[in-house]
Amino acid sequence: MAVPIFAPVPADWPATEEHARAVQRELRGRVVLDEPGPPPGTGRVTGVDVAYDDERDVVVAAAVVLDAATLTVVEEATAAGPVAFPYVPGLLAFRELPAVLAALDSLAGDPGLVVCDGYGRAHPRRFGLASHLGVLTGLPALGVAKNPFTFSCADPPAARGSTSPLLDGGEVVGRALRTQDGVRPVFVSVGHRVDLETACAHTLRLAPRFRLPESTRHADALCRRALRAATLHQPRAPGHPPVPWGKPPEPGDGPGSTPEARERSQN
DNA sequence: GCGACAG
DNA sequence: ATCTTGTCGC
Numbered sequence: 001m002a003v004p005i006f007a008p009v010p011a012d013w014p015a016t017e018e019h020a021r022a023v024q025r026e027l028r029g030r031v032v033l034d035e036p037g038p039p040p041g042t043g044r045v046t047g048v049d050v051a052y053d054d055e056r057d058v059v060v061a062a063a064v065v066l067d068a069a070t071l072t073v074v075e076e077a078t079a080a081g082p083v084a085f086p087y088v089p090g091l092l093a094f095r096e097l098p099a100v101l102a103a104l105d106s107l108a109g110d111p112g113l114v115v116c117d118g119y120g121r122a123h124p125r126r127f128g129l130a131s132h133l134g135v136l137t138g139l140p141a142l143g144v145a146k147n148p149f150t151f152s153c154a155d156p157p158a159a160r161g162s163t164s165p166l167l168d169g170g171e172v173v174g175r176a177l178r179t180q181d182g183v184r185p186v187f188v189s190v191g192h193r194v195d196l197e198t199a200c201a202h203t204l205r206l207a208p209r210f211r212l213p214e215s216t217r218h219a220d221a222l223c224r225r226a227l228r229a230a231t232l233h234q235p236r237a238p239g240h241p242p243v244p245w246g247k248p249p250e251p252g253d254g255p256g257s258t259p260e261a262r263e264r265s266q267n
Numbered sequence: 268g269c270g271a272c273a274g
Numbered sequence: 275a276t277c278t279t280g281t282c283g284c
Binding site: 049050052087088089090092095096116117118119122123124128129143145146147148149150187 | 272273274
């Protein structure tokens with residue numbers, strides 16, 4: 001599988017943490033918070049995610065478009081490029097966005113609502129990945145994160161659909177949302193042009209069976225697959241990597257390789 | 268100053 | 275994120 005697009009890092013992309021934080025403070029004023037957002041279960045929803053090979057300085061992004069009513073995949077795209085920024089908590093967008101934007105650009109159809117891996121408003125400067133993506137694309141966007149980052153919240157009741165406020169000190173920045181009975185919650189925050197209530201309703205609809213939304217599960221699987229394919233015959237930098245034992249596992253192994261098992265293991 | 272910290 | 279062995283369940 002060839003990864004069709006090469007996404008160079010934009011020439012004006014921030015290279016320092018200080019610059020990146022300044023960009024966040026400047027762009028955060030453009031976030032639109034007074035739109036309810038698209039009605040859940042209608043139109044299209046697009047999941048985006050990225051996978052890294054820091055060893056080879058490669059990031060691959062995937063965008064998977066779903067029909068919101070049926071959760072059927074209607075379109076997919078990937079894009080690869082150099083890693084644009086180191087991982088710094090609070091500056092994740094600068095690492096992921098160039099590749100994600102390239103993947104979104106290569107879609108033929110309208111992405112509709114974009115579901116990001118990570119946060120939007122729930123961010124030290126109220127401008128996480130989902131907000132940044134929304135502002136740069138103009139698309140409605142929300143964030144679904146797998147852990148509470150630096151924020152705090154009560155454990156929501158055990159039933160699917162239960163929520164509790166996600167707090168930064170006294171300010172509500174998102175919600176912990178239980179998407180399955182008795183399973184750890186996910187952490188939803190607004191990105192751009194969606195309100196928190198609608199963002200949670202979308203997230204719940206997108207997760208009828210697993211903890212994570214189908215949109216992010218599809219995007220996660222696709223970018224990993226594409227990264228493997230893009231990287232499979234490239235030599236690694238000499239020295240570092242430990243040589244693993246035995247031979248690599250065959251496709252369609254035993255248990256532990258099913259989607260359900262993967263989901264549970266990260267839960 | 269130190270630890271914690273989306274992916 | 276990524277690495278990594280085995281184990282459980284449908």
